Amino acid sequence: MKSGALTGWFVVAACFAAAGVLCAAPKPLEDRLRGLVLDLLKPGMQLAVRLREQATAPPANPSDRGANADLMLQKELELTRAQLRHAEIDAARLRAELETLRESQPRPFQGEPGRPLFNPDVLSVRVLDPPRDGDVEQTLLTLSEGHAARVALAEWVLADEGVIVSHGDDARVKPDHPVLSGRRVFGRIASTGRFTSRVQHITDPGFKTHARIIRKSGEATIQGAEGLLAGAGNGRCRLELIADTEPVEPGDLVVTAASIPGIDDSLFLGTVETTDLPKGAAHWTIIVAPAVYPAEVRELEVVRVGLHPDRLIDEPDPASGGAP
Amino acid sequence: MRVARIAGGAATAALLYAAFAIDAVWGGRTLSPQWALVVLILGAWSLPLGRGVALAAFIGIVTDALGAGRLGPGTVAAVMTTALAIVVRERARLQSALAVLVFTMLTGSGVLAGRRLVAALLERQPLTVASLQLDVARGMSCAFAASLLLATWHIVTRVVRSATAVLLRV
Numbered sequence: 406m407k408s409g410a411l412t413g414w415f416v417v418a419a420c421f422a423a424a425g426v427l428c429a430a431p432k433p434l435e436d437r438l439r440g441l442v443l444d445l446l447k448p449g450m451q452l453a454v455r456l457r458e459q460a461t462a463p464p465a466n467p468s469d470r471g472a473n474a475d476l477m478l479q480k481e482l483e484l485t486r487a488q489l490r491h492a493e494i495d496a497a498r499l500r501a502e503l504e505t506l507r508e509s510q511p512r513p514f515q516g517e518p519g520r521p522l523f524n525p526d527v528l529s530v531r532v533l534d535p536p537r538d539g540d541v542e543q544t545l546l547t548l549s550e551g552h553a554a555r556v557a558l559a560e561w562v563l564a565d566e567g568v569i570v571s572h573g574d575d576a577r578v579k580p581d582h583p584v585l586s587g588r589r590v591f592g593r594i595a596s597t598g599r600f601t602s603r604v605q606h607i608t609d610p611g612f613k614t615h616a617r618i619i620r621k622s623g624e625a626t627i628q629g630a631e632g633l634l635a636g637a638g639n640g641r642c643r644l645e646l647i648a649d650t651e652p653v654e655p656g657d658l659v660v661t662a663a664s665i666p667g668i669d670d671s672l673f674l675g676t677v678e679t680t681d682l683p684k685g686a687a688h689w690t691i692i693v694a695p696a697v698y699p700a701e702v703r704e705l706e707v708v709r710v711g712l713h714p715d716r717l718i719d720e721p722d723p724a725s726g727g728a729p
Numbered sequence: 730m731r732v733a734r735i736a737g738g739a740a741t742a743a744l745l746y747a748a749f750a751i752d753a754v755w756g757g758r759t760l761s762p763q764w765a766l767v768v769l770i771l772g773a774w775s776l777p778l779g780r781g782v783a784l785a786a787f788i789g790i791v792t793d794a795l796g797a798g799r800l801g802p803g804t805v806a807a808v809m810t811t812a813l814a815i816v817v818r819e820r821a822r823l824q825s826a827l828a829v830l831v832f833t834m835l836t837g838s839g840v841l842a843g844r845r846l847v848a849a850l851l852e853r854q855p856l857t858v859a860s861l862q863l864d865v866a867r868g869m870s871c872a873f874a875a876s877l878l879l880a881t882w883h884i885v886t887r888v889v890r891s892a893t894a895v896l897l898r899v
Contacts, residue, residue, distance in 0.1 A: 413778030420786035420808045427790065428801030428851060435800050442794035449750025457754060534754050545797045547753070 440598025490587030544609035806843030838868030
């Protein structure tokens with residue numbers, strides 16, 4: 406056999422061994438390699454997205470002013486809806502707190518609210534591989550920022566709908582902080598590279614989170630049962646573990662239930678679409694429509710939770726002899 | 730000659746980068762050609778065993794990283810299919826237009842269907858006929874793109890050669 410052919414077969418064996426190693430690679434190594442590849446491809450992907458946008462952009466014409474006005478109105482409508490959800494969620498929370506206060510004897514001591522340990526801030530990111538309209542299969546999207554911009558694993562990602570900033574009229578939120586309550590959840594960060602990251606949409610089969618129902622009873626908004634929201638993979642989610650004794654109906658809101666460090670508010674996950682109680686079952690079969698679909702977004706917002714700057718110890722100043 | 734080789738290598742690397750970037754934004758979800766796979770098919774048709782398989786392994790790793798599943802199945806499928814394709818091509822001395830068409834179709838479909846098969850074996854997921862049919866269709870779309878590129882290259886080189894011959898004779 407010629408030496409060239411031998412070298413060829415040696416390369417085949419080496420490549421096959423490398424592929425086998427990849428198959429058995431642990432998840433962290435897999436994520437690192439994936440992050441590295443996406444980081445390297447980021448400039449090319451940005452260029453491809455720009456070309457795609459230019460290719461699909463409608464030609465400029467005089468009626469554009471009307472289209473822009475429509476867009477502005479849509480944005481305003483979404484903002485108003487977010488404010489309404491914020492108010493509904495707050496009303497339900499206050500009602501639950503009032504019930505607790507009425508029931509608890511003696512009244513618990515309530516101190517002055519101090520500075521929170523964690524401080525959320527919102528980072529706008531661009532989607533590098535937005536899916537086409539109606540595509541519900543693609544539930545993992547690549548974002549234009551990674552851990553160089555403090556984007557970390559499992560952070561919440563919200564739809565871009567204009568940040569509502571608190572004016573400090575509520576004791577729970579500090580002035581100039583973003584109001585996150587009622588904001589539409591897109592998903593969570595699944596893996597991060599240095600300059601890119603991947604977000605997992607809430608309909609992805611691997612997505613799971615603790616969720617709560619918010620329902621309307623007459624004029625009042627009430628906190629309902631808590632369950633597990635899991636992605637169904639077909640553009641919908643399932644709300645599991647809701648007992649058959651709990652009231653639930655289509656149109657109820659589904660929000661996050663677990664307290665997330667730095668985000669005390671409930672984030673909006675979706676709306677109950679269908680409910681079914683099979684004969685003899687102990688739990689409802691609930692299908693939830695997500696708050697936002699992957700094909701709708703071009704930009705998203707990552708909620709980064711860091712330590713509150715006021716809670717950090719100042720670095721000692723060497724010039725002043727170590728005094729802070 | 731050395732400069733030409735370096736320029737050729739750089740051009741190939743740039744084309745491959747562009748193919749990956751386009752695939753990351755557009756590819757894999759429709760029947761439009763996946764350009765990384767087109768490059769793999771062209772490599773399998775024109776390169777010797779070692780270089781062809783090394784290129785296939787690299788493309789397999791990157792496309793696995795761009796996909797949503799685990800790493801590895803795409804690389805295994807790319808290496809195996811390309812090695813088999815190059816051995817068959819060298820043994821059977823394939824040259825005709827029909828041979829090109831059949832070769833590109835089998836290689837393209839083999840890589841995509843092979844990836845699904847290996848992933849199903851590794852993750853113990855059910856393998857449906859519909860998903861395999863979709864892979865074969867996507868593979869054929871890539872095969873047509875690769876065949877078209879090969880035909881264009883063939884025609885262009887022929888024209889350039891004959892034009893050069895005419896000019897030199899003059």
